[in-house]
Amino acid sequence: MSIGYACIAVGLIGSNQKSCITKNASEEKLYELIEHNLNALEVMIDYNIQNNIKLFRISSDIIPFGSSAVNNIKWWEKFESTFQRIGSKIKNAGMRVSMHPGQYTVLNSPHEDVVSRAILDLDYSARVLDSLELSAKNKIILHIGGIYQNKIEAVQRFCENYKCLDESVKQRLVIENDDKSYNVFDVLEIGKNMMIPVVFDNLHNAVNPYDNVHSEVYWINECKKTWKKNDGIQKIHYSQQDLNKRVGSHSATIKINEFLEFYNQIDHDNIDIMLEVKDKNLSAVKCINCTTTVKKIKVLEKEWSKYKYKILECSQENYLMVRRLLIKKDDYPAIEFYNIIEDALLKEINTENSVNAAQHVWGYFKNIATESEKKVCLKSIELLKKREISTNSIKNILWKMTVKYEEKYLLDSYYFVM
DNA sequence: CACCGTCAAGTCGCA
DNA sequence: TGCGACTTGACGGTG
Numbered sequence: 473m474s475i476g477y478a479c480i481a482v483g484l485i486g487s488n489q490k491s492c493i494t495k496n497a498s499e500e501k502l503y504e505l506i507e508h509n510l511n512a513l514e515v516m517i518d519y520n521i522q523n524n525i526k527l528f529r530i531s532s533d534i535i536p537f538g539s540s541a542v543n544n545i546k547w548w549e550k551f552e553s554t555f556q557r558i559g560s561k562i563k564n565a566g567m568r569v570s571m572h573p574g575q576y577t578v579l580n581s582p583h584e585d586v587v588s589r590a591i592l593d594l595d596y597s598a599r600v601l602d603s604l605e606l607s608a609k610n611k612i613i614l615h616i617g618g619i620y621q622n623k624i625e626a627v628q629r630f631c632e633n634y635k636c637l638d639e640s641v642k643q644r645l646v647i648e649n650d651d652k653s654y655n656v657f658d659v660l661e662i663g664k665n666m667m668i669p670v671v672f673d674n675l676h677n678a679v680n681p682y683d684n685v686h687s688e689v690y691w692i693n694e695c696k697k698t699w700k701k702n703d704g705i706q707k708i709h710y711s712q713q714d715l716n717k718r719v720g721s722h723s724a725t726i727k728i729n730e731f732l733e734f735y736n737q738i739d740h741d742n743i744d745i746m747l748e749v750k751d752k753n754l755s756a757v758k759c760i761n762c763t764t765t766v767k768k769i770k771v772l773e774k775e776w777s778k779y780k781y782k783i784l785e786c787s788q789e790n791y792l793m794v795r796r797l798l799i800k801k802d803d804y805p806a807i808e809f810y811n812i813i814e815d816a817l818l819k820e821i822n823t824e825n826s827v828n829a830a831q832h833v834w835g836y837f838k839n840i841a842t843e844s845e846k847k848v849c850l851k852s853i854e855l856l857k858k859r860e861i862s863t864n865s866i867k868n869i870l871w872k873m874t875v876k877y878e879e880k881y882l883l884d885s886y887y888f889v890m
Numbered sequence: 891c892a893c894c895g896t897c898a899a900g901t902c903g904c905a
Numbered sequence: 906t907g908c909g910a911c912t913t914g915a916c917g918g919t920g
Contacts, residue, residue, distance in 0.1 A: 480914085491915060493897055533914090537898095575912070576899030586900070618901050652902085718911090868891085 473705075474568060474744045475763070476520075476527025477756040483778070483889040484753070486515045489531055497542050505536050506547050510554050517558055521565045525756055527744050529570050530600065532593075539589070539596035548603045559604030568704065568744060569606065571597040572613040580617035580630035587633055598641045608643040609704030613671055616647060616654040616662065627658070631666055643702070648709065649676045651720040656691045657682035663698040670695040673709040674734070675748070679720045689737050696742075704744075710734065711748040722748050725817065726755040728762055728810045735763060754886070758810050767804035775809070781887035783816045785829035785863075790816035817890070826863045827856050833870050833887065836879050845873060 481487045489512055490505050513534060520528055537543035548555065562569055577593045578586055597612045604610075620626050637645065647663060648671040649656040656670070656677050663670040672695045674688055682691075692708060699706045712723040712730060726749050735745075740763070749755045761771055776794060784791045793812050797805050834849050841849065852869055855861040867888055874882040882888075 489914080491897090493916065495897095496916085574899075575901080578900060581900075583900090589899090620901090720911095865892090 473741050474526035475747065475756055475759045476525055476529070476568075476744070477747050477749070477752040478529035478572070479531040479752075481516045481519055481753045482751055483884065483886050484515060484519050485883065487512050487519070489533055491533055491536050494537075494542055497537060499545060502536055502543050502545055503550070506545065506551065509534050509536075510551055510558070514554075514558050514561070517561050517565075517567070519753070520567060521561065523753070523757055524760060525753065526565065526567045527569075527746060527756075528567060529572055529746060532571055532573050532597065534600060535596070538600070539592040548599055552603070555600075555603035556605060559606055562604060562606060568610055569601070569604070570611045570613060570707070570746070571600060573597060575615065577614065578617040579614065579633050580626050582620055582629065591633075591637065594641045594645070595638060598638070598644055601644060602640060607704075608702055610644065611646045611669075611671075611703070611707065612641065612644045613646050613648050615650045616659060619653050623653075623658075627662060630662065634666055634668070646671050646703070646707070649673050649680070651676040651679045653680075655680050655682045656695070660691075660694055660698070663695075667700075668698065669700070669703045669706075670698045671707050671709055673711075673748075675711040675713060675720060675722070676709075678713070688734070692738055692743070696739075705742055707744045707746060709746050709748055714750075722750060724750045725814065726751075726759060727814060728758055728807060731759055732762060732807070735759075751890075762806045762810060767806075769798065769801055769804055772804070772806060772809050773798060777881065778884050778886050779813055781829050781833055781882075781885055782890050783813060784832060785821055785826050785887065786816040786819045788825060788828065790819075821863070823857065823859055826866075827853060829887065830856060830863075830866050830870065833882065833885075836882060837870075837873050837877065840877055841873065849873075 480489070490508050492501055492505060513530065516528070520526070532538070535543065535547055538547075573593050577590045579590045579594070581587050581590070594612060594614070601610050601612070616627070616630050618626060634642070634645075646669040647659050649659045656672060659670050662668065672692050677688065677691060695708070696706045710731070712726060713719070714721040714723040726747060747755050747759065757775065761775065776798060780791065780794070783794065790812050794809060797808055797812065830853055834853065837849070838846070849869060852861060852866050856863065856866050871888045873879070874888070
């Protein structure tokens, strides 16, 4: 059983992906971007290994214009050794990765050019995974596509076009229920007929259900039947609704209690769970730490070192609660720990707390900063007290000093990214 | 340096 | 018929 996250690692230096607009997509520029993005991928893979994260989605933007004529670089040749090195790390760690072309990759379109671009997109995704020399258990996830006023014909077109796909794509391709057009029943029909594994997405199912009779567990068990030995263990997508946004929007973080309720209902030892959530790796680590059988408080202490100034900024009370919680060194109060953090993050940030947090962070530098840095910082904190500057401004100033003085404890802090 | 429009894609709902 | 929303972070130009 693995829990993972998609594409981006929040608060991880050197992991950002770069892109450019078509106008600027010269060969030189593209080469530079690919090199950068592969570096960033390796940074994320290393991070995953260090944090025991064994499930990860590689961004489809890893190679800018990877499936377009705009990019003529034979990147799989030019960066062959880089791909092999990263792929080895993935394999040796027992990590499983995937790719997920977005809503604009539509295999069942009635427009020939749209379909051929979709095929190129799938070929590209497979080529990335092939270049990493990973097995067919490392999947490409696709939605069925549009309806075009006739679902039966649209499904037929999907199946016909699927048959035309390259074998390297077919052995990796899995299909997922979406939030508008194809519910889990529709996708299962296709999956069973075409022998394609089905990924169950709980939020899509909540938004676009087949009926209100069958439970999530029922559908997960139905989907399980579509996964064959060569496909690896069943994969599902899990996310929670952002209550302030439109129906189907992913939440900022995974509420741990709600997750555990779901987790405890399913056959979690035989399922890989991909989280779709704004805070990405943060929620993945949270869910892993709350379900692990290895219960070491050191893990929570490490988490606390990253969260603490952010929590101090939100709530002094919660900050003190966590400190009390982590005193007993033979305990492992992971769920309580994350409940206090979730609670703090929901609170409105007031001036007093944001000043307090900034002063704590400034404390790392007050003996090493130059006179001018000291002047700027203290002035900014005074302005913050009067709400004349934003918390982002002060965080930018403090972040620059963190980088300059390589303040290790702060470099990983979520204070700067939340 | 902060801010914000733009990009890039295909479908669908609505005027 | 055509346009805006959906999605996403970063780009890229402006002030």
